[in-house]
Amino acid sequence: MNLDNAIQKRQSIRKFSSKKPDWRDIIECIDTARYAPMAGNIFTLKFIVVENKEKIQKLADAAQQPFIAKAQYVVVVCTDSSRTVNAYEERGEKFCRQQAGAAIENFLLKIEEKGLATCWIGYFVDRMIKEALSIPENLEVEAFFPIGYEQGKTQKKRKILLDNILYFHKYGNKRMKPLKTLDV
Numbered sequence: 804m805n806l807d808n809a810i811q812k813r814q815s816i817r818k819f820s821s822k823k824p825d826w827r828d829i830i831e832c833i834d835t836a837r838y839a840p841m842a843g844n845i846f847t848l849k850f851i852v853v854e855n856k857e858k859i860q861k862l863a864d865a866a867q868q869p870f871i872a873k874a875q876y877v878v879v880v881c882t883d884s885s886r887t888v889n890a891y892e893e894r895g896e897k898f899c900r901q902q903a904g905a906a907i908e909n910f911l912l913k914i915e916e917k918g919l920a921t922c923w924i925g926y927f928v929d930r931m932i933k934e935a936l937s938i939p940e941n942l943e944v945e946a947f948f949p950i951g952y953e954q955g956k957t958q959k960k961r962k963i964l965l966d967n968i969l970y971f972h973k974y975g976n977k978r979m980k981p982l983k984t985l986d987v
Contacts, residue, residue: 876949
């Protein structure tokens with residue numbers, strides 16, 4: 804699968820079949836996160852692969868989204884920002900959020916390439932996730948991802964038009980000015 808196809812095909816899936824993915828494929832998807840840009844080359848992310856159905860149910864409860872419990876695996880992404888904050892002070896927290904997003908997108912694109920399905924879960928009660936998985940208090944739970952195979956087909960969502968989000972030279976300017984030619 805080429806990159807453009809993976810980007811355009813990727814979407815949030817909330818209906819999972821009972822077929823169980825090979826956990827090694829999930830590890831391969833997580834491995835792609837290591838290639839995302841990191842401030843100062845300080846890798847801040849930690850990944851927890853959850854297979855236990857009782858724990859997956861606790862994660863579904865923490866997010867108040869029952870479909871999560873149907874997934875065969877859940878991957879939880881955490882950030883340990885201490886080294887980045889130590890190196891970059893107050894900007895370090897912002898850098899950690901940015902690099903988490905970049906690493907997660909690599910992970911999501913690899914999931915698409917592997918033919919797996921997931922949904923980015925960002926709404927949850929942090930305390931419940933940390934308790935269920937014994938995550939230290941100093942780590943930030945960025946998001947988690949129920950993983951499985953899609954059951955049925957999900958209707959493709961319409962994406963926003965590029966013209967609605969692109970500006971040139973300053974905010975609000977929708978026209979690219981033509982390049983001036985030099986008289987020779």
